[in-house]
Amino acid sequence: MSYLFPRGSVRRTHSRNKKIIMVGDPIGDFIIRLKNAGAVKHETVSIPFSKMKMAVAETLKENGYIKNVEKQGKKVRKTIHVELAYKEDGTHRIDDVKRISKPGRRVYKASNELFPVRYGNGHLVLSTPKGIMTNIQARKEKVGGEALFEIY
Numbered sequence: 155m156s157y158l159f160p161r162g163s164v165r166r167t168h169s170r171n172k173k174i175i176m177v178g179d180p181i182g183d184f185i186i187r188l189k190n191a192g193a194v195k196h197e198t199v200s201i202p203f204s205k206m207k208m209a210v211a212e213t214l215k216e217n218g219y220i221k222n223v224e225k226q227g228k229k230v231r232k233t234i235h236v237e238l239a240y241k242e243d244g245t246h247r248i249d250d251v252k253r254i255s256k257p258g259r260r261v262y263k264a265s266n267e268l269f270p271v272r273y274g275n276g277h278l279v280l281s282t283p284k285g286i287m288t289n290i291q292a293r294k295e296k297v298g299g300e301a302l303f304e305i306y
Contacts, residue, residue, distance in 0.1 A: 192246030203232035264298040276306025
């Protein structure tokens with residue numbers, strides 16, 4: 155016997171007492187897992203695999219927000235293992251994350267609408283036709299796209 159709940163809720167199965175977590179916003183879940191793991195000083199965090207999350211993780215690695223990223227596992231049990239980056243004083247490299255485009259409201263930006271985030275101390279991550287990139291790269295390549303989140 156199982157109970158079904160709305161998106162983003164937990165479904166419990168009485169036979170084995172398993173928890174199945176259903177995520178309505180996978181990118182939002184990914185960035186919040188990174189932020190929360192850094193807040194409690196974890197070295198690594200494991201996240202369910204998707205090509206989109208892997209591309210976002212690679213972009214964050216290029217910009218120094220995470221140390222290392224690798225794919226592990228086979229077939230349906232693939233995960234992304236992320237090694238978190240910390241500053242010299244021991245604080246997490248990711249101070250805050252702000253989700254811009256959400257499943258209920260998509261936000262798109264043209265290349266001429268891309269401005270510096272936090273006076274140049276942060277990045278806006280975009281999903282463009284040329285792949286996942288930051289606002290700086292997108293402005294150079296004169297391409298716009300869906301504004302996923304700001305990170306600083």
